[in-house]
Amino acid sequence: MAKVLMKGNEVIAEAAVHAGCKYFFGYPITPQSELVAYMARRLPEVGGVFLQAESEVAAINMVYGAAGTGVRVMTSSSSPGFSLKQEGISYLVGAELPALIVNVVRGGPGLGNIQPAQSDYFQVTKGGGHGDYYTPVLAPSTLQEIIDLTEAAFEIADTYRTPVILLGDGMLGQMMEPVEFKDLTEREPGQKEWATTGTRGDGKPRTITSLDLNADALEKRNEHLQKKFAMIRQNEVRYETYETEDADYIVTAYGTAARIAMNAIQKARKAGLKIGMIRPITLWPFPEQPFIETRDRVKGYLSVEMSAGQMVEDVRLAVDGRAPVSFFGRTGGVVPAQEEIYEQIVNISGGVEV
Amino acid sequence: MEEILIAGFGGQGVMSMGQLIAYAGMNEGKYVSWLPSYGPEQRGGTANCAVVVSEEQVGSPLVSRPSTAIVLNNPSYEKFEPLVKQGGLLVVNASLISKATERSDIKVLNIKATEHANVLGNPKVANMVLLGAFLEETGILSDESILEALKKVLSPEKHSLLGINRRALELGRSLAGNVKI
Amino acid sequence: MSMKTVFERTSGLTETQTHYCPGCTHGIIHRMVGEVLEEMDILEDTVGVASVGCSVLSYEYFNCDMTQAAHGRAPAVATGIKRVLPDRFVFTYQGDGDLASIGIAEAVHAAARGENITVIFVNNAIYGMTGGQMAPTTLIGQKTATTPFGRNAAVQGLPIRVSEMLSTLDGTAYIERVSTHDVPNIIRTKKAIRKAFETQKQGHGFSMVEVLSSCPTNWGLDPSESLDWIKDNMVPAYPLGVYKDSQKEAGQ
Numbered sequence: 098m099a100k101v102l103m104k105g106n107e108v109i110a111e112a113a114v115h116a117g118c119k120y121f122f123g124y125p126i127t128p129q130s131e132l133v134a135y136m137a138r139r140l141p142e143v144g145g146v147f148l149q150a151e152s153e154v155a156a157i158n159m160v161y162g163a164a165g166t167g168v169r170v171m172t173s174s175s176s177p178g179f180s181l182k183q184e185g186i187s188y189l190v191g192a193e194l195p196a197l198i199v200n201v202v203r204g205g206p207g208l209g210n211i212q213p214a215q216s217d218y219f220q221v222t223k224g225g226g227h228g229d230y231y232t233p234v235l236a237p238s239t240l241q242e243i244i245d246l247t248e249a250a251f252e253i254a255d256t257y258r259t260p261v262i263l264l265g266d267g268m269l270g271q272m273m274e275p276v277e278f279k280d281l282t283e284r285e286p287g288q289k290e291w292a293t294t295g296t297r298g299d300g301k302p303r304t305i306t307s308l309d310l311n312a313d314a315l316e317k318r319n320e321h322l323q324k325k326f327a328m329i330r331q332n333e334v335r336y337e338t339y340e341t342e343d344a345d346y347i348v349t350a351y352g353t354a355a356r357i358a359m360n361a362i363q364k365a366r367k368a369g370l371k372i373g374m375i376r377p378i379t380l381w382p383f384p385e386q387p388f389i390e391t392r393d394r395v396k397g398y399l400s401v402e403m404s405a406g407q408m409v410e411d412v413r414l415a416v417d418g419r420a421p422v423s424f425f426g427r428t429g430g431v432v433p434a435q436e437e438i439y440e441q442i443v444n445i446s447g448g449v450e451v
Numbered sequence: 452m453e454e455i456l457i458a459g460f461g462g463q464g465v466m467s468m469g470q471l472i473a474y475a476g477m478n479e480g481k482y483v484s485w486l487p488s489y490g491p492e493q494r495g496g497t498a499n500c501a502v503v504v505s506e507e508q509v510g511s512p513l514v515s516r517p518s519t520a521i522v523l524n525n526p527s528y529e530k531f532e533p534l535v536k537q538g539g540l541l542v543v544n545a546s547l548i549s550k551a552t553e554r555s556d557i558k559v560l561n562i563k564a565t566e567h568a569n570v571l572g573n574p575k576v577a578n579m580v581l582l583g584a585f586l587e588e589t590g591i592l593s594d595e596s597i598l599e600a601l602k603k604v605l606s607p608e609k610h611s612l613l614g615i616n617r618r619a620l621e622l623g624r625s626l627a628g629n630v631k632i
Numbered sequence: 633m634s635m636k637t638v639f640e641r642t643s644g645l646t647e648t649q650t651h652y653c654p655g656c657t658h659g660i661i662h663r664m665v666g667e668v669l670e671e672m673d674i675l676e677d678t679v680g681v682a683s684v685g686c687s688v689l690s691y692e693y694f695n696c697d698m699t700q701a702a703h704g705r706a707p708a709v710a711t712g713i714k715r716v717l718p719d720r721f722v723f724t725y726q727g728d729g730d731l732a733s734i735g736i737a738e739a740v741h742a743a744a745r746g747e748n749i750t751v752i753f754v755n756n757a758i759y760g761m762t763g764g765q766m767a768p769t770t771l772i773g774q775k776t777a778t779t780p781f782g783r784n785a786a787v788q789g790l791p792i793r794v795s796e797m798l799s800t801l802d803g804t805a806y807i808e809r810v811s812t813h814d815v816p817n818i819i820r821t822k823k824a825i826r827k828a829f830e831t832q833k834q835g836h837g838f839s840m841v842e843v844l845s846s847c848p849t850n851w852g853l854d855p856s857e858s859l860d861w862i863k864d865n866m867v868p869a870y871p872l873g874v875y876k877d878s879q880k881e882a883g884q
Contacts, residue, residue: 100477102470102473102474102477102483102485120712120715120716122712127489128489146715146716148711148715150708150741151737151738151740151741152737154705154708154737154738155705155708155711155737155738155741156708158701158702158705158708158709158712158738159708159709159711159712159715160712161699161701161702161705161708161709161712162681162699162701162708162709162710162711162712162713162714162716163712163713163715163716164712165679165699165709165712165713166679166712166713166716166717168716170712170716184702185702185705188702192699192700211489267489268486268512268513271486271487271489272484272485272486272512273470273473273484273485273486274483274484274485274509274512275477275483293679293697293698293699293713294679294697294717294720295676295677295678295679295696295697295717295720295721296675296676296696296697297676297677298676302646302694302695302696302697302698303697303698304691304692304697304698304699304700305698305699305700306682306691306698306699306700307700308688308689308700310689356509356510356511357510357511357513358510359508359510360510360511361510432511432513434511434513434515435510435511
């Protein structure tokens with residue numbers, strides 16, 4: 098298909114339709130409301146169902162019900178609404194139901210504001226809800242990448258029977274950029290033998306639950322989940338590196354912060370500084386490997402985030418004290434400018450010769 | 452790389468003007484981005500959008516120091532006139548803005564866009580008059596690309612308006628030649 | 633001498649022994665739901681939604697596909713299932729804490745949307761599973777773990793009459809309140825459950841049966857006294873009857 102100019106929120110929605118998702122339950126919240134509105138118009142065209150729920154809480158539980166029937170289903174929200182979905186996400190993990198949950202992050206805490214932020218990193222990468230769990234988190238940095246990662250998110254969700262989070266921010270949601278979709282193809286929905294669709298002659302009734310009153314049985318269930326998380330860690334890590342081979346310093350950033358940092362890095366390269374970049378695409382599982390490979394030869398790392406410093410903790414764990422790790426971030430919905438990131442790079446690398 | 456800020460009241464066609472530039476840039480094979488200001492005000496407030504047209508991949512779609520600012524009302528003038536980069540361009544709807552810049556390091560095009568649009572028969576094409584002036588001055592995109600983009604932005608039932616939009620663009624171009632400072 | 637079968641286990645329930653306390657009427661209500669599913673021959677086309685509270689394990693007792701919902705969210709979960717599978721029967725089985733307290737929003741909105749599901753709402757005026765705390769349906773003066781001096785309207789507010797409230801919503805198709813305190817009422821309860829599932833079968837929209845039920849353990853009464861307590865205290869506060877029958881109203 099030809100290139101089209103679309104808003105990020107709409108790209109997520111159309112990408113989900115392309116991935117065979119026909120069911121959406123959501124609630125309006127800025128800055129992701131265009132996604133909800135797009136689905137309201139689009140899903141009936143493909144024979145799907147859009148339903149505006151009475152709250153984010155209801156929406157995630159509608160997703161739980163629909164996911165239990167084995168179909169591809171999603172919801173989307175922004176930070177405060179995403180917090181409300183946490184209980185439901187924990188249930189999805191416990192009951193092992195696949196679904197896509199989109200968080201178009203805005204400034205917090207509390208009601209915060211509606212400007213772009215990356216301050217939900219802890220929440221999405223460290224479980225977020227109650228219980229011992231992780232959810233895979235995919236963080237696109239361009240609108241074209243949203244298309245690939247939305248498809249990947251549904252694949253991961255189905256493969257591992259887990260909810261998957263697509264993490265954007267207000268800027269990715271609101272901006273327009275050219276994107277190119279593949280032709281829409283009708284997909285045969287895969288049969289899921291665990292789905293509760295009515296037994297219809299196929300034997301014993303099935304149950305979807307996260308309850309296990311017996312501690313030993315619940316421990317077994319947890320061990321099963323942990324094995325699954327280990328498999329996801331092994332198979333699903335995604336990241337991108339840029340000129341790390343000869344780098345003295347490596348900037349690390351994801352999503353919107355990464356695209357801005359990239360321009361700053363290119364400017365630094367032109368000024369003669371050997372700067373590279375590691376861009377995590379999966380935030381959980383966190384890509385430790387590119388840090389392990391570089392930590393004994395670089396002079397330091399700089400984590401650039403639209404938060405007060407959250408991913409930097411995972412960077413420090415991966416670097417394991419073998420190189421200095423510094424941080425630069427803006428909070429409250431302020432997007433760091435290329436110039437200020439460049440200044441940070443110049444500072445940590447001891448200045449440029451003028 | 453052209454970093455453009457377009458600002459005015461909601462309803463003046465500020466957002467769609469930005470989208471036209473982005474569409475046209477895309478059609479010409481350039482890297483583009485468009486980012487709206489978004490907030491609780493839905494009508495009547497000051498709206499703006501940032502457009503980047505570049506030969507390289509766009510990093511930040513945010514524009515803090517525009518190479519061009521196109522301003523359609525007084526509050527926008529006051530906000531963005533000081534931010535235009537040295538050597539940059541300020542396109543002013545002089546029908547609605549009476550201020551004169553004291554900056555000597557930027558180019559200013561004062562265009563009485565609303566009056567010209569009225570003469571053309573539709574005050575809503577004032578934005579296209581300004582766009583024409585901008586295109587004439589910067590030469591970054593062809594009229595054909597803009598009109599092609601307009602076909603995509605306008606719903607088919609509004610394609611009857613293509614003619615007046617083209618005339619507005621052309622008028623803007625000719626005006627740009629006359630008002631240069 | 634030939635033996636005649638006079639009573640059989642319903643195929644609508646599994647053979648798992650329930651965990652309910654002696655004298656609790658959950659078992660009777662389960663059985664009637666199971667019998668209705670069996671008699672309508674829809675067990676294999678049904679997905680049930682268990683809630684949180686004493687009936688949390690109902691997914692082990694109903695002999696059909698079951699999903700266990702988060703506290704209060706059963707109508708939202710049921711909505712998700714029904715919207716994907718409109719030709720299946722979907723029901724929720726919820727207590728008063730689950731439906732009338734934490735889940736009142738989901739209940740109201742599923743009803744307002746006219747979701748074509750059936751809600752079995754078991755009202756025993758108390759939280760059972762957590763140990764006898766006040767429910768939204770706890771009666772004025774009723775002592776519970778969190779109203780040790782009796783529910784005081786000035787402090788804890790007044791009970792919610794869910795059937796009356798939901799029946800004001802245009803999206804509801806059938807709403808009836810019934811009781812389990814004696815055999816004639818139990819028979820009426822089964823008829824109401826049947827009516828509710830028939831309503832769903834015909835695609836008329838949201839149906840709910842509110843069943844007044846006992847909690848001997850947390851009421852501190854024996855099973856027989858508990859049934860009297862329903863009759864003497866709950867029925868006056870929660871009058872029995874059909875609160876909404878959209879088909880009947882349409883026919884008039």
